[in-house]
Amino acid sequence: ADPELEAIRQRRMQELMAQRGAANPQNAGQQKAQEDAKQEAEERRQMMLAQILSSEARERLSRIALVKPDKARGVEDVLLRAAQSGGISEKVSEERLISLLEQINTHTSKQTKVTIQRRRSVLDDDD
Numbered sequence: 001a002d003p004e005l006e007a008i009r010q011r012r013m014q015e016l017m018a019q020r021g022a023a024n025p026q027n028a029g030q031q032k033a034q035e036d037a038k039q040e041a042e043e044r045r046q047m048m049l050a051q052i053l054s055s056e057a058r059e060r061l062s063r064i065a066l067v068k069p070d071k072a073r074g075v076e077d078v079l080l081r082a083a084q085s086g087g088i089s090e091k092v093s094e095e096r097l098i099s100l101l102e103q104i105n106t107h108t109s110k111q112t113k114v115t116i117q118r119r120r121s122v123l124d125d126d127d
């Protein structure tokens with residue numbers, strides 16, 4: 001109702017918008033740098049895997065990654081560590097990858113447990 005109060009509100013709103021606009025480019029720049037670093041690291045990782053895996057093994061690992069990304073990431077980590085420590089002298093074949101997957105499965109086998117909880121009804125009688 002008061003035009004002076006409305007003018008103050010509009011100025012304050014413009015100040016807040018200007019502050020947000022000034023803060024966002026810095027955050028956006030930092031986020032962009034972080035995303036670029038992550039992407040570059042992932043590209044290096046994929047290049048290293050391409051060097052140590054045969055094409056069939058890479059294909060199998062990519063299919064595993066579609067179904068179980070965390071498991072594929074773990075296998076990739078094991079392969080990269082072995083390659084960096086000198087444990088892999090030649091390209092990993094599909095058969096060798098399968099044996100590695102079987103070893104990992106035996107170490108990390110999860111057992112599922114099902115418990116059934118029955119709810120008692122008012123009509124149920126223990127007598």
